[in-house]
Amino acid sequence: MRDFTHDHRWLSINTATLRRQHGQERPLIEILDDCARHGIRAVSPWRDQVAAAGLQATGRTLRAHGFELSGYCRGGMFTAADAAGLQLARDDNLRALDEACELNAACLVLVVGALPGALQGQAAHKDIALSRQQVFDGIAALLEQARARRMPLAIEPLHPMYAADRACVNTLEQALDLCDALDPQRSGALGVAVDLYHVWWDPKLQAQIERAGRERLLAFHVCDWLTPTTDLLNDRGMMGDGVIDIRQARGWVEANGFAGYSEVEIFSHRWWALSGEQTLQTCIERHRRCV
Amino acid sequence: MRDFTHDHRWLSINTATLRRQHGQERPLIEILDDCARHGIRAVSPWRDQVAAAGLQATGRTLRAHGFELSGYCRGGMFTAADAAGLQLARDDNLRALDEACELNAACLVLVVGALPGALQGQAAHKDIALSRQQVFDGIAALLEQARARRMPLAIEPLHPMYAADRACVNTLEQALDLCDALDPQRSGALGVAVDLYHVWWDPKLQAQIERAGRERLLAFHVCDWLTPTTDLLNDRGMMGDGVIDIRQARGWVEANGFAGYSEVEIFSHRWWALSGEQTLQTCIERHRRCV
Numbered sequence: 038m039r040d041f042t043h044d045h046r047w048l049s050i051n052t053a054t055l056r057r058q059h060g061q062e063r064p065l066i067e068i069l070d071d072c073a074r075h076g077i078r079a080v081s082p083w084r085d086q087v088a089a090a091g092l093q094a095t096g097r098t099l100r101a102h103g104f105e106l107s108g109y110c111r112g113g114m115f116t117a118a119d120a121a122g123l124q125l126a127r128d129d130n131l132r133a134l135d136e137a138c139e140l141n142a143a144c145l146v147l148v149v150g151a152l153p154g155a156l157q158g159q160a161a162h163k164d165i166a167l168s169r170q171q172v173f174d175g176i177a178a179l180l181e182q183a184r185a186r187r188m189p190l191a192i193e194p195l196h197p198m199y200a201a202d203r204a205c206v207n208t209l210e211q212a213l214d215l216c217d218a219l220d221p222q223r224s225g226a227l228g229v230a231v232d233l234y235h236v237w238w239d240p241k242l243q244a245q246i247e248r249a250g251r252e253r254l255l256a257f258h259v260c261d262w263l264t265p266t267t268d269l270l271n272d273r274g275m276m277g278d279g280v281i282d283i284r285q286a287r288g289w290v291e292a293n294g295f296a297g298y299s300e301v302e303i304f305s306h307r308w309w310a311l312s313g314e315q316t317l318q319t320c321i322e323r324h325r326r327c328v
Numbered sequence: 329m330r331d332f333t334h335d336h337r338w339l340s341i342n343t344a345t346l347r348r349q350h351g352q353e354r355p356l357i358e359i360l361d362d363c364a365r366h367g368i369r370a371v372s373p374w375r376d377q378v379a380a381a382g383l384q385a386t387g388r389t390l391r392a393h394g395f396e397l398s399g400y401c402r403g404g405m406f407t408a409a410d411a412a413g414l415q416l417a418r419d420d421n422l423r424a425l426d427e428a429c430e431l432n433a434a435c436l437v438l439v440v441g442a443l444p445g446a447l448q449g450q451a452a453h454k455d456i457a458l459s460r461q462q463v464f465d466g467i468a469a470l471l472e473q474a475r476a477r478r479m480p481l482a483i484e485p486l487h488p489m490y491a492a493d494r495a496c497v498n499t500l501e502q503a504l505d506l507c508d509a510l511d512p513q514r515s516g517a518l519g520v521a522v523d524l525y526h527v528w529w530d531p532k533l534q535a536q537i538e539r540a541g542r543e544r545l546l547a548f549h550v551c552d553w554l555t556p557t558t559d560l561l562n563d564r565g566m567m568g569d570g571v572i573d574i575r576q577a578r579g580w581v582e583a584n585g586f587a588g589y590s591e592v593e594i595f596s597h598r599w600w601a602l603s604g605e606q607t608l609q610t611c612i613e614r615h616r617r618c619v
Contacts (some may be wrong), residue, residue: 125371152571164571169531199488200529200573201555211531236493240460242414246473264446278381280443280492282454 038292048324049079049107051302065090066098071313073102078300081108107257107298115175116150118161120183121204130179137188144191144255146230155202168205169172181190184226187324191255195201198269209236209245217252223252232258237281239274259283259328260303277327299328329582339615340370340398342593348600356381357389362604364393370589372399398589399547400433406466407441407459409452422482428479435482435546436532437521441493446493459496475517482546484521489560500527500536514543523549529571534580550574550619551594562595568618590619
């Protein structure tokens with residue numbers, strides 16, 4: 038297992054972590070400049086931030102700083118209430134794929150979607166099995182295009198508390214079942230993003246990480262689970278402030294071949310209320326001490 | 329599948345649903361009287377409510393109204409930071425067992441506990457595997473006493489969002505693994521409480537209900553999952569107000585031999601803000617229409 042205590046060369050910053058300092062949306066380029074100044078070598082930007090900054094300008098800044106992309110956030114949201122919606126989702130995923138290629142990302146992360154309309158407060162139906170079938174079909178179609186562009190797709194299982202409105206793939210086992218069905222040859226074109234916030238609780242976590250293996254472990258995200266958790270979306274904890282045994286889980290992914298970045302992704306009103314400098318320095322310190 | 333649309337003979341009221349009307353804690357006896365007046369045939373009371381009303385007085389009221397108990401809430405909380413804490417938990421579970429027998433409950437529901445101290449905001453450790461071992465040991469010890477008293481134990485898997493602070497048994501599969509290990513003969517002494525709020529999202533739900541079968545399906549709890557959910561504990565929805573396909577799931581448990589009550593358990597600031605009359609009438613109406 039790699040020793041992270043002496044430096045932060047394997048720390049990646051998911052740019053959502055620093056996006057809303059003091060309640061103000063910050064420009065992506067400014068976030069990237071901050072990361073570079075702190076010796077960060079990898080980032081994972083969000084599509085809406087890239088769109089606001091401009092794809093070309095983002096690419097230039099990434100290259101100027103020599104950043105790697107531990108992933109690109111995100112494709113997915115495959116589910117819809119009708120055929121037109123499904124087609125829109127497919128078209129949008131192709132654009133996400135092209136952007137991931139343009140930015141030379143390690144993988145395109147997929148948050149797969151759930152019951153259509155639920156995120157807006159009114160689900161179009163209650164048939165989660167139908168949503169799961171749409172996700173299967175959506176990934177199958179996207180995978181062909183992704184293979185052609187040599188861009189790996191990383192299915193991110195989301196915590197079951199998001200099963201209604203954000204993602205109906207909710208365990209690592211379920212994500213790996215999709216991988217086995219769609220890429221039985223374990224080509225590396227399809228795998229998983231293991232975000233500990235979403236999967237830490239799973240009694241089958243270690244077994245499923247072993248099942249995933251090197252070819253399927255495409256990304257590793259960290260933050261912490263707070264007790265109490267006061268908001269389902271934006272109360273993620275800084276590593277070390279919660280109950281997740283992060284180092285144990287990192288040991289499991291590394292024992293099974295993962296050798297990439299540890300990506301910090303924290304959605305938190307608490308950390309967004311502080312300065313970017315403070316949040317970023319704390320990420321670095323906790324990466325050494327708790328990851 | 330039974331037809332619930334014409335009456336509510338298979339409706340049970342978990343007394344937590346009516347415990348805090350208009351923000352005031354209501355006496356259990358008053359809740360029981362209300363239920364009797366509305367033709368409810370079964371209830372599931374909470375231990376703290378019974379303790380406040382008195383065990384003997386509760387028993388007399390239950391018998392006077394001819395109530396069945398679809399379950400008794402609850403035993404469990406087996407985990408602790410030290411040996412003294414483990415012993416306290418065991419002693420308390422024996423008392424819960426005696427109360428369940430005294431009240432002639434169909435089963436003692438077990439919410440198993442999680443990381444000790446987490447519910448109070450500071451976990452004593454992060455070793456969820458250790459907690460799971462303590463749960464295994466605690467159920468094993470309690471089961472001997474429960475067998476002797478002929479009181480079935482129903483393990484209730486709780487939603488993964490409670491894995492840190494309330495229950496480290498988080499899927500039906502995990503609960504059934506415990507049952508298989510501790511009661512391989514499927515004697516009926518150990519089974520599960522299927523609460524749809526906790527398990528609705530599970531891609532293996534139907535398969536695990538089939539695995540459970542008649543001997544292990546000891547209780548069936550309903551409410552609904554709201555989008556958005558604004559509080560991790562007290563924002564459960566009234567049946568029909570959320571995204572759970574309740575009737576489909578009831579079909580699955582009935583197809584596998586469950587023929588008991590459908591127990592309504594709603595923790596909700598929203599419903600507690602209304603009158604008991606309004607909440608109870610709505611439970612009855614939704615039981616007919618949505619369960």
